[in-house]
Amino acid sequence: MKIKQLHIQNYKSLVDFKLENLPAFAAVVGPNASGKSNIFEALEFTNYVCRFPFEATSFFGGLKNIYSYQATPGKKMSFYYKFDNDININFSLGITPQRNLDGFEDVYSIGQEPILDLGKEENPFLFLDIRDKNKRDNFLEVVRQKHLTYNNEFEIFIDNFSRLLVGKTFLNRSFQLQSRLHTNASNLSQILAQILDSEKKDDFFEWLRILIPEFRDIEIRKSNIDGSSEFFLYEMTSTRPFSRHLISDGTFNILSLMAAVFQNENPQFLCIEEPEYGLHPQAIELLVNFLREKSEEKGHHILLNTHSQTLVRCLEPHEIILVNKVNGATIAKQLTADNAVNIKTDEAWLSNAFGGGVL
Known part of the structure; x- marks a missing residue:
């Protein structure tokens, strides 16, 4: 294009x-x-x-x-x-x-x-x-x-079309499609769940391991109350996962950028x-x-x-x-x-x- x-x-x-x-x-x-x-x-x-x-x-x-x-x-x-x-x-x-x-x-x-x-x-x-x-x-x-x-x-x-500026909540406009990563990546967990449930998962993980050397796995947990999703990141040297609030801004940015590219074939x-x-x-x-x-x-x-x-x-x-x-x-x-x-x-x-x- x-x-x-x-x-x-x-x-x-x-x-x-x-x-x-x-x-x-x-x-x-x-x-x-x-x-x-x-x-x-x-x-x-x-x-x-x-x-x-x-x-x-x-x-x-x-x-x-x-x-x-x-x-x-x-x-x-x-x-x-x-x-x-x-x-x-x-x-x-x-x-x-x-x-x-x-x-x-x-x-x-x-x-x-x-x-x-x-x-x-x-x-x-x-x-x-x-x-x-x-x-x-x-x-x-x-x-x-x-x-x-x-x-x-x-x-x-x-x-x-997608515009992405991670972390800028004021750019998150109404009526953004739930199937597409929001401008501030606020729905990242949902987009990650879609990617992990597709044939793109292996390619996605391969690139994550290049960009985040300690990366091992991602787990998506879904709430039984409101159906919302939350992702957890696993590293090579730890058995306990890291939630969104425990990972660095840089790691969250990488995940968001990767998700934006992989969200649609x-x-x-x-x-x-x-x-x-x-x-x-x-x-x-x-x-x-x-x-x-x-x-x-x-x-x-x-x-x-x-x-x-x-x-x-x-x-x-x-x-x-x-x-x-x-x-x-x-x-x-x-x-x-x-x-x-x-x-x-x-x-x-x-x-x-x-x-x-x-x-």
């Missing part, structure tokens, strides 16, 4: 933000308050608009909290995604806020354009039609009849914030290799954001998107293989040899 073009306007600091030819595995790199999280939140917001068109803004604190301060009055928030297919598959969404004398109302209109450019179709397939199974099936049938190549990118983005769109949290430098390197490998193997689109020197050192130049904020607006510089230098990637970044993503 690959995004050919991304264009976001007037969402927080993303006044006129553009990315092109986004690799399947990449990292957004930049200083604090440069807008890295806003990029991921804008992707998440688009997903929510599709699922809850006229309630979506309420999950993000209301329109007044996401509409850019830099926007010209009356301008809409717009989100344009073009996927890398043989056909012109893209979707465009425009949200126009309505104002009153006191400022913003949380009221808006949604404008849409046809998802697939097949010429003049009597019943074009629009952004919000993805929620309608019959319209979705009809759209796929048109694609098959015309013998076009379509890799389900739009459906992957809507159906299998189908291709996913994963936005992972600060994956380096609580991890040893060697574990960070192993984790980057794991995420890169699973992206290639399973067709996942995995985006990271970071300001970790150790993580940047593990990246290839073409996997790096540098961001800075200029006059209140987030801007991006995408690196390519041509940006390779004769020093380590992190040194080139922090010395500003790449020309961006620094204080």
Whole structure:
């Protein structure tokens, strides 16, 4: 899965933000308050608009909290995604806020354009039609009849999107699916139970033993009272298990990141914030290799954001998107293989040899 073009306007600091030819595995790199999280939140917001068109803004604190301060009055928030297919598959969404004398109302209109450019179709397939199974099936049938190549990118983005920032409870929004890891990993026990009850268990355990050298086993205990689950971790040198409250933040982070990748066999769109949290430098390197490998193997689109020197050192130049904020607006510089230098990637970044993503 690959995004050919991304264009976001007037969402927080993303006044006129553009990315092109986004690799399947990449990292957004930049200083604090440069807008890295806003990029991921804008992707998440688009997903929510599709699922809850006229309630979506309420999950993000209301329109007044996401509409850019830099926007010209009356301008809409717009989100344009073009996927890398043989056909012109893209979707465009425009949200126009309505104002009153006191400022913003949380009221808006949604404008849409046809998802697939097949010429003049009597019943074009629009952004919000993805929620309608019959319209979705009809759209796929048109694609098959015309013998076009379509890799389900739009459906992957809507159906299998996850944003993860472990431990940040304020990011845990309402109506998150129970079958998918929540943004703050609060339902980790439930997702681990699903993984351990599947054919993915052996592969999952093999990677855990690489990233957590003392790891031996995981046990899921289910409450007879309310049906809730709790996981316990066993180490090589101990016969007694460790509950969630006894393991380190780094170990919990590793379990969460691994669970996010293994929660679905189908291709996913994963936005992972600060994956380096609580991890040893060697574990960070192993984790980057794991995420890169699973992206290639399973067709996942995995985006990271970071300001970790150790993580940047593990990246290839073409996997790096540098961001800075200029006059209140987030801007991006995408690196390519041509940006390779004769020093380590992190040194080139922090010395500003790449020309961006620094204080």
